[in-house]
Amino acid sequence: MRVLLVEDDDRLASALTTALQRHGNVVQRVAQANGCLRLAGENDFVLLDLGLPDMDGMEVLRQLRRASAVPVIVLTARSGERDVLRGLRGGADDYLVKPFRTAELLARMEAVVRRGTRPLPPGTQVVEVGDVRIDLAARRVSVAGEPISLTRREFEVLALLARRPGVVRSREEILDExxxxxxxxxxxxxxxxxxxxxxxxxxxxxxxxxxxxxYRLGVR
Structure with missing residues (x-):
């Protein structure tokens, strides 16, 4: 499996890379958010530290989820309940607080892979429900071929639901996103x-x- 490790701590990154490679993974390590956003689509799994030097990890996760369904486990020292909720509701598949055992990380990665990824595969940009067409990349919505004018937040609410059609998104999750x-x-x-x-x-x-x-996107 190709794993993108996003971690600015050199010693921890080196130890994790060795452990992941020992279990047959191909590891690509970056230390900044821009590297994560650029390379995530080329990998099968992302391990994301939240304490990055160029951007807060929660914002990285939010931007990543707008473009990709790649599985993500957050690795962080932030152990507060609110941080955990924000990470999971922001799109992380799991949340692991440092320090952690390598065996636990590997087990959680295996569990995420077994569960499968999100319904929309990477690269999906258009969602259609009946005669409603939602273009996620162009941020356009049309009904029966006629364009509909939405505000920025109206579109973002609809897009959030459209990325996982039929899946219920909690009020807290939508408000956070x-x-x-x-x-x-x-x-x-x-x-x-x-x-x-x-x-x-x-x-x-x-x-x-x-x-x-x-709420959820109707699929009829």
Whole structure:
């Protein structure tokens, strides 16, 4: 398996590289966020440190998830509950707090691979639900061939749901991804944006509400 190790600590990176190679992996190591975003698509797995020198790891994860479904395990010293929730809701497949044992990391990588990756494969840029066409790369939406004008946040809410069609996304997850705060007190804003999406597309079934849980993209 091709593994991209994103870690700025040279000693830890060297130890992890040796351990991963010993188990048959091909390891590519980078120390900065720009290297991660540039090379993630060429690898089968990403191990991502959050404490990078050029960009916060949570933002790296957010940008990575907009472009790729590659499995990601976060490796970090941040052990707070809020950090763990943000990492998992931001798209990480697992979250491992330093220091950790190499055997545990390898076991978690195997578990992620067994579970499989996200429904949309890397490179998928267009999602269609009935006559609604969502172009994730161009940030355009059309209904029955007619373009629909959405605000930035309306599109980001729809795109988040479209990347995993039929999968329920919690309110906290959407607020974290789009607004940057899973504990946003004024969460009524999310309801307003969903109502606008339904009204503008004229397809109220496009975004389904699961009361007490969250939202998902309708797949009918």
């Amino acid at each position: 789009v607004w940057g705060d899973p504990f946003l007190s004024a969460s009524r804003s999310l309801d307003v944006h969903v109502a606008c999406l339904r009204a503008k597309t004229g397809r109220p079934e496009l975004v389904e509400t699961l009361r007490g849980t969250g």
